Amino acid sequence: MKIRLGCQLGYRINGSTTLVLNIQPAETPRQRVLHEVLRITATDGDGSGGGEGQAVPYESWTAAVTGNRYLRVRAAAGTALLVHHEAEVLLEPQVADPAGINEVPYAELPPEVLPHLWPSRFCESDKLQRLAWREFGAIAPGHGRVTAICNWVNDRIAYLRGASNPTTTATETLLAGAGVCRDFAHLSVAFCRALGIPARFVSAHAPGLVPPDFHAVFAAFLGGRWWLFDATRQAPLDALVRIGEGRDAAEAAFAEINGDAVPTGMEVHAEVTEGLDVAHGARTVGAVADVAEAP
Template structure:
């Protein structure tokens, strides 16, 4: 499988700032890539920082006011190895988190999915969230969590993923969020999916069903969107102006929803 992805962003640096990017694909598959960052046309030093699950963050320090431009392009050949088992990750991703308040949603999860386990539970949660929510761009706020989404019954991909994760954790199934490039996604953008731990491996659960799971490319992985944002301002002030994301694959695969699929 040969996949290509790109992200092109421009932003105004309003005051001296330090910024972290999460736009590069995670370590794993063979890749050829280029990351270029300029401020008012002059190159900016980029420092790579290792993140969990092969993630690669890029730190931009000492930015002065001006126009920031970020250009990332990657060609990926083949698939990543399936992530090895880690007892710590099972513990970490069973706990409530900032956007996935599973402790509050536990009664809902127990009432809706009583008696289910294994793949049948993953399918039921994905189907329930997909049928209960309406995909509405701009309907949610950056601070909304799973409870907000459950009550409003609308949102975008990260809201779907947060609700899936919270419901699964409420049933003692470890679950986490992955930001991805998603060939076939329409409209094209960064995408977010849930991953659930079952039978010694992590499996993709995407209640939006907007892109085929076998072609997804991992960027960042964490408890929720707080760990996977494509751009984080550590200090100073920055305002995003434009963003263009692309993701393609040489042969867009079908997505057989009867099968468990790993993010590779």
């Protein structure tokens, strides 16, 4: 399928600032960027005077392990920074029968996935082991058990904007009983790891998401590869365009600010232009493999 997507981010730069952005879609065997436009401009003051602004230079690179695509931008004090990105992506999702996807015994896990079993900044899986085994230990291992985790999180955590902040952890979400997509993903990842299932955080563009925004889901390592899950049930998995991944949101944030800058606006869009109708929201399509996997 083809997906048209993009974002526009605004910042008021009060002091010399460096931003690291992870907003571009990853390029993988099953997710190809057909064309892409990136403009980063700055105007004097707060930008209220309008105008095109002056082009701001930036550095770009792709992380070797994750495939995350990064931009580093240096912004001068007293300016308004505007980041505009748009792209068209060809997505080739791989869908399988969940019943045939099993968990991998610890002794057989590839070494490179073992870090996704360890507790991380926002996913304190070591604190949730007793609860995880009490709630999910009797469920047959496999894709169905991770789906049961998603169901549990969806049933018990209210989706509520403003209920959390960028430092909220999985255990804090559990205690609060509310959060946003980032929190749903962190809690699900923590439960998976507590059960011995490697899991990682995934940031994405999500056609069909209302209101449009960057979305957070997660991937679990099952049957020798990574499979996508979304405990919020807000967008179809087979239309997700992967942006970044990491052990948690600390490694896949769409923006990191080093300096004195204040966000002034964010617009995000993602629409399927060919191959799938997502007008009626999320749907179940079976197990969907992370596009980072080879064909």
